[in-house]
Amino acid sequence: MTRTVFSLLVAAFLTLTLPSHAIEQTKGTFKDKFRQLDEDLPTPNSYRTAGGDVGHEYWQQKVDYDIDVRLIEDQRRIVGTERVRYTNNSPDTLRFLWLQLDQNRFRPDSIAERSLLFADPSRRGPQVEDAADGKAPRISIDELRRQQFLDDHELGFVLSSVRDGSGDLPFTVVDANMRIDLRKPIRPGQSATFEVDFAFNIVEENTIVARAGYEHFPDDAREGGNDIFLLAQWFPRLHAYTDYEGWTNKPFLGRGEFTLEFGDYTVDITVPADHIVSSTGTLKNPADVLTEEQRYRLAQAKTADKPVFVVTPEEALANEAEGTTEQKTWRYEAKNVRDFAWASSRKFMWDAQGYQQGGDVQPTVMAMSFYPKEGEPLWSKYSTAAVIHTMKVYSRYSFDYPYPIAQSVNGPVGGMEYPMITFNGPRTELQDDGDRTYSLAEKRYLLGVVIHEVGHIYFPMIVNSDERQWTWMDEGLNSFLDAMAGWEWDPEIPWDNQPRDIVDYMKSDVQVPIMTQSDSVLRLGPNAYGKPAAALMILRETILGRELFDFAFREYSRRWRFKRPTPADFFRTMEEASGVDLDWFWRGWFYTTDHVDISIDRIWKLRLDTLNPDIDYDRRRQENADKPASVIVDRNAKDGKTWVEQNPDIRDFYDENDRFTVTNKERNEYQLFLADLEDWERATVERAVAEDKHYYVLQFTNHGGLVMPILLQLTYADGGTERLDLPAEIWRRYPDRVKKLIVTDRELTQVVVDPNWETADTDVENNHFPRRIVPSRIEMFKTPDREGFERRDIIQDMKTELESEKSDEEKTGDPE
Amino acid sequence: MRRRFCRELVTLLFSVLAAAAAAHEQKEAVTTVLFNERTGNVEVMHRFLLHDVEHASKKLFGAQADLLKTPGDREKFADYVFETFSLQDESGTPITLTAVGSEIESRFLWVYAEAPINKDWRGVNLKHGALIDLWPDQANLINVERGGVTRSAVLSGGQREVLISFDD
Numbered sequence: 001m002t003r004t005v006f007s008l009l010v011a012a013f014l015t016l017t018l019p020s021h022a023i024e025q026t027k028g029t030f031k032d033k034f035r036q037l038d039e040d041l042p043t044p045n046s047y048r049t050a051g052g053d054v055g056h057e058y059w060q061q062k063v064d065y066d067i068d069v070r071l072i073e074d075q076r077r078i079v080g081t082e083r084v085r086y087t088n089n090s091p092d093t094l095r096f097l098w099l100q101l102d103q104n105r106f107r108p109d110s111i112a113e114r115s116l117l118f119a120d121p122s123r124r125g126p127q128v129e130d131a132a133d134g135k136a137p138r139i140s141i142d143e144l145r146r147q148q149f150l151d152d153h154e155l156g157f158v159l160s161s162v163r164d165g166s167g168d169l170p171f172t173v174v175d176a177n178m179r180i181d182l183r184k185p186i187r188p189g190q191s192a193t194f195e196v197d198f199a200f201n202i203v204e205e206n207t208i209v210a211r212a213g214y215e216h217f218p219d220d221a222r223e224g225g226n227d228i229f230l231l232a233q234w235f236p237r238l239h240a241y242t243d244y245e246g247w248t249n250k251p252f253l254g255r256g257e258f259t260l261e262f263g264d265y266t267v268d269i270t271v272p273a274d275h276i277v278s279s280t281g282t283l284k285n286p287a288d289v290l291t292e293e294q295r296y297r298l299a300q301a302k303t304a305d306k307p308v309f310v311v312t313p314e315e316a317l318a319n320e321a322e323g324t325t326e327q328k329t330w331r332y333e334a335k336n337v338r339d340f341a342w343a344s345s346r347k348f349m350w351d352a353q354g355y356q357q358g359g360d361v362q363p364t365v366m367a368m369s370f371y372p373k374e375g376e377p378l379w380s381k382y383s384t385a386a387v388i389h390t391m392k393v394y395s396r397y398s399f400d401y402p403y404p405i406a407q408s409v410n411g412p413v414g415g416m417e418y419p420m421i422t423f424n425g426p427r428t429e430l431q432d433d434g435d436r437t438y439s440l441a442e443k444r445y446l447l448g449v450v451i452h453e454v455g456h457i458y459f460p461m462i463v464n465s466d467e468r469q470w471t472w473m474d475e476g477l478n479s480f481l482d483a484m485a486g487w488e489w490d491p492e493i494p495w496d497n498q499p500r501d502i503v504d505y506m507k508s509d510v511q512v513p514i515m516t517q518s519d520s521v522l523r524l525g526p527n528a529y530g531k532p533a534a535a536l537m538i539l540r541e542t543i544l545g546r547e548l549f550d551f552a553f554r555e556y557s558r559r560w561r562f563k564r565p566t567p568a569d570f571f572r573t574m575e576e577a578s579g580v581d582l583d584w585f586w587r588g589w590f591y592t593t594d595h596v597d598i599s600i601d602r603i604w605k606l607r608l609d610t611l612n613p614d615i616d617y618d619r620r621r622q623e624n625a626d627k628p629a630s631v632i633v634d635r636n637a638k639d640g641k642t643w644v645e646q647n648p649d650i651r652d653f654y655d656e657n658d659r660f661t662v663t664n665k666e667r668n669e670y671q672l673f674l675a676d677l678e679d680w681e682r683a684t685v686e687r688a689v690a691e692d693k694h695y696y697v698l699q700f701t702n703h704g705g706l707v708m709p710i711l712l713q714l715t716y717a718d719g720g721t722e723r724l725d726l727p728a729e730i731w732r733r734y735p736d737r738v739k740k741l742i743v744t745d746r747e748l749t750q751v752v753v754d755p756n757w758e759t760a761d762t763d764v765e766n767n768h769f770p771r772r773i774v775p776s777r778i779e780m781f782k783t784p785d786r787e788g789f790e791r792r793d794i795i796q797d798m799k800t801e802l803e804s805e806k807s808d809e810e811k812t813g814d815p816e
Numbered sequence: 817m818r819r820r821f822c823r824e825l826v827t828l829l830f831s832v833l834a835a836a837a838a839a840h841e842q843k844e845a846v847t848t849v850l851f852n853e854r855t856g857n858v859e860v861m862h863r864f865l866l867h868d869v870e871h872a873s874k875k876l877f878g879a880q881a882d883l884l885k886t887p888g889d890r891e892k893f894a895d896y897v898f899e900t901f902s903l904q905d906e907s908g909t910p911i912t913l914t915a916v917g918s919e920i921e922s923r924f925l926w927v928y929a930e931a932p933i934n935k936d937w938r939g940v941n942l943k944h945g946a947l948i949d950l951w952p953d954q955a956n957l958i959n960v961e962r963g964g965v966t967r968s969a970v971l972s973g974g975q976r977e978v979l980i981s982f983d984d
Contacts, residue, residue: 130976441870505957508968
C-alpha cells in the first residue's frame with residue numbers, strides 16, 4: 001500500500017552565486033580578507049552559543065530501535081520488523097515523522113537514478129563515455145551489467161505495514177523518504193512508538209557501488225559458491241530533526257551521506273547457522289551462536305597481547321566448503337549509537353584482541369577483525385593491530401573510545417564506517433604456487449583504510465556532524481587525524497594529506513569552496529578530504545602550534561561528543577579555545593577557492609646616513625669608486641696617454657683633493673646640527689651610527705589570494721640562518737602587496753619564503769631572493785648525477801652477484 | 817553497424833575493480849603540462865598513485881606485474897601512458913611527444929614526456945585515457961601551466977579530451 005509521490009527531477013547544478021552582503025566595497029578594489037565571519041555564520045542562540053559551545057537549551061531527539069531481521073541467503077533478501085520509540089526532546093510539537101528509505105535510491109524512478117548524469121566525472125559507478133573525437137557516446141559492459149541488475153531485481157524497500165498499538169498508520173513515500181502521520185502529535189518531552197515491516201533485495205556491491213551489498217565468490221568449494229553480506233542503510237531510519245534545519249529533506253542521492261539521531265538498539269539477526277556475524281553492538285547470546293571453544297578463545301582474547309583467532313583460518317575454510325539449512329539468531333545490543341550495521345558470511349575467520357584503554361569510560365575495548373581467506377595473510381597481521389592503534393591515537397586527540405567493540409570487516413566495500421563496525425576492502429593476490437601475497441602499496445592501503453574508517457567511529461559516529469550537508473566535517477577532520485595516526489604507525493610510509501600534496505588541486509581552476517553542500521561538490525576527494533586535512537595540519541603545525549591546536553581540537557571533540565555540531569560550532573570553538581582570531585583562515589580556506597602563492601619580489605638595502613661629513617663623504621667616495629669604470633676611459637688607456645699623463649708637471653689643488661674631500665665648512669655645519677638636536681635625538685643618532693645596523697625592506701606579493709603567515713628563512717653573510725614568521729595579519733589592509741622592514745646586525749644574503757613547504761604555496765620559484773632556478777620535475781629527472789638513497793632500486797639490485805665471488809670462481813674454475 | 821558497436825564495446829571490456837569507494841577518498845591522477853620557457857619545451861608530467869598503478873598493471877599486464885620489484889613493469893606502464901595520452905595544438909595537429917622516462921617517488925609513479933614549444937600554438941588539446949579505461953572512479957586532473965597562469969580540466973570516463981586555449 002505504498003503511495004509514491006514524485007518530486008520534480010532536479011539535476012545537480014553547480015552554479016555558484018556570490019553571497020550578497022549589506023556591506024559592500026563599491027569603490028576601489030580592497031578586499032577585506034579579515035572581515036569577521038559572524039555575519040556569514042548562523043546567529044548564535046540558546047541551542048548553540050557564539051563561542052561554538054552547546055547552548056543551555058540544546059536538544060536532540062532520541063530514537064530507539066528493536067529490530068528482528070532475517071537474511072534469506074538464497075534470495076539475497078532482507079526481511080525485518082522494527083519497533084521504533086521516538087522521543088521528542090525538541091520544544092516543538094511533531095504531527096508527523098520523516099524516515100529515510102535509503103534502499104529506494106536504487107529504484108529506477110528515484111531522484112538519484114533519474115538525476116544521474118550521463119558521463120558525469122563525479123559519478124561513482126560503472127563507466128560510460130561521452131561523445132568525443134568523432135565517436136558516438138559509449139557505455140561499458142559494466143554499465144550494461146548494472147542496468148541489467150536494476151532490470152532483473154526489484155529494488156527498494158517493500159513496506160508491508162506501518163502501525164502503532166491501535167492499528168495501521170498512514171504513510172507517504174517521497175522518493176527515498178517516508179512520512180508517517182501520527183495518531184496524535186508528540187508534544188515536547190513525549191514519546192511515540194510504532195512498528196514497520198520491511199523487506200528488500202540486497203544489491204551486488206561490485207555491480208551497483210552502494211556502500212553495502214553482497215559479494216559473490218563462485219569458486220569456493222561449496223556448490224554454488226558463497227557470499228559475503230554487508231548490511232548498511234538496511235532498515236527505515238528516522239531522519240534527523242534539528243534546531244538548525246528542522247527535518248532533513250534532502251533525498252539520498254548516493255553522495256551526501258547520513259545524518260541520524262542517537263538511540264539504543266536491540267537487534268536480533270537471523271542468518272544461516274554456519275554464518276559468522278559481525279555487528280554494531282555487543283553480542284548478548286554467545287552461548288546460542290558460538291561454540292564453547294570459540295567463547296573460550298574470545299575470553300582469552302580479552303587480555304591477550306596480540307590477536308587471538310576466535311574462528312581460525314582452518315575453521316573458516318571448512319565452513320565455506322559446506323553449508324546448512326539451519327538458522328541461528330544473533331542478538332546484539334548497542335547503547336547510544338547513531339546507526340547500526342552488520343556483516344554475515346560463512347567465509348569469515350575472526351580474530352580479536354582486548355585493547356586495555358584504561359580510564360573510566362571503557363577500560364577494555366574488544367578490537368576484532370572478520371575476513372575471508374582472500375584477505376590473508378595481510379588481514380591477520382595488521383587489521384586488528386591497526387584498529388587498536390587508531391583508538392590510541394584518536395583518543396589522545398579527542399576522548400576515550402566510548403564503545404565496548406571496534407571492528408574491521410573485509411568485504412566488497414572499499415571503505416565505509418558505522419558505529420563500532422567498519423567495512424574495508426584490501427585483498428591479497430593468489431599466486432600460481434598457491435601462496436597469497438600482497439604488495440607494499442596494498443599493505444599501505446589496508447593500514448590507511450582501517451585507520452581512516454575506525455577513525456570515523458569518532459567523527460562522525462560520535463561527534464555527529466551532518467554528513468548530508470557537509471562531507472568535510474567528518475572526512476576532512478578524519479583525514480587529518482588518520483594521517484597523524486599514520487605517521488605514528490610508521491614514518492617511513494608517505495602518508496597523505498600534507499600541505500604539499502594539495503598544491504595541484506589548489507592551483508587548478510576546477511574546484512569549489514569546501515563550504516559546499518555534499519551532493520554538489522566537484523571532486524570530492526581533494527575538496528572534502530585532502531584540502532581540509534591539509535588546512536588543519538597547517539593550523540596545527542604552523543599557525544596555532546601544537547599546544548593551542550590540540551587544546552582547541554580536544555575541546556571541540558569534548559563539547560560535541562554524542563551531539564550534533566555544525567561548521568560554525570567547529571570554527572567558533574577552534575577560535576575561542578585557541579584564543580586566536582581565525583576568521584581569516586576559515587574564510588580563505590573554507591569559503592573561497594583562493595590558493596597560497598606568496599612571492600618575495602625585491603629587497604631594498606638601506607644604510608643610515610650619519611650626517612657626519614667625515615663618515616658620509618667617505619662612503620660616497622667609496623660608492624663612486626665601486627661603480628664600473630667608463631669603457632671610454634678604459635679603451636682610451638690602451639690607445640695612449642691622456643693629456644694629464646703627458647703633462648705631469650702641471651698639477652693643482654684639485655689633482656690632490658677629490659670632490660669628496662671634507663672641509664671645515666661641512667664639519668661646522670655638522671656641529672651646528674648636533675647642537676640643535678634634543679638630547680634624546682642626539683643619543684638616538686649617536687647610537688645608530690655606532691651600531692651601524694643593516695636595514696632591509698622586503699616586498700611581498702600575494703599572487704594566490706589566500707592570506708597566510710609569511711614564513712621567512714633569512715641567510716646571512718656569516719653563514720648563519722634565522723627563521724622569522726610574519727603573521728597573516730600583515731595582509732589586513734593591503735591583501736595584495738606588503739613591505740616589511742627588517743633591521744639586523746648581520747648582512748643579509750638570501751631570503752626564502754616558506755622554506756619547509758608548510759603552507760601549500762603553489763609556486764616555490766618566486767619564494768627565493770635572490771631568485772633561484774627551481775628546475776621542473778623533468779629537468780630534475782634529466783640531471784645525471786642525482787643522488788639519494790631513495791632512488792636506489794634495492795629490490796632489483798639485491799639480485800646482483802658479488803663480483804669478488806664471481807672472480808674467485810673464475811680463478812679456481814676449470815676452463816674446460 | 818552491429819559489428820562496429822560490438823568492437824567499440826569490447827575496447828572498454830574491463831571489469832570494475834574494487835574501486836576505492838564510499839567513505840574512502842576517491843583518488844585522482846594529476847597531469848601537469850608545463851610550458852617551460854627555460855628549456856623551450858612543453859613538459860608533460862603525469863603523477864599516478866602507486867597503488868592505482870599496481871592494480872592497473874595487474875589488469876593490463878597480468879597478475880604477476882609488480883611495479884616496485886620489476887623496472888620492466890614500470891616501463892610497460894609508462895608505455896601504456898604514452899599510448900593513452902596525446903597532445904595536439906588548437907587545430908588538432910598532433911604534437912609529437914618524446915618519452916623522457918618514469919620514476920617512483922614516495923607513493924607516486926611519475927611518467928614524463930616533452931616536446932619543443934611552438935610559438936604559434938594558441939592552445940593545446942589533450943586526450944587522456946590512462947586508468948580511465950580501467951575503472952569508473954578514475955579522474956585525471958590536468959593543469960596546463962603557461963606564463964604563471966594555470967588552466968585546468970578534469971578528464972574521466974565521461975570526458976577524455978579537452979581543448980585548453982591560451983586566449984582569455
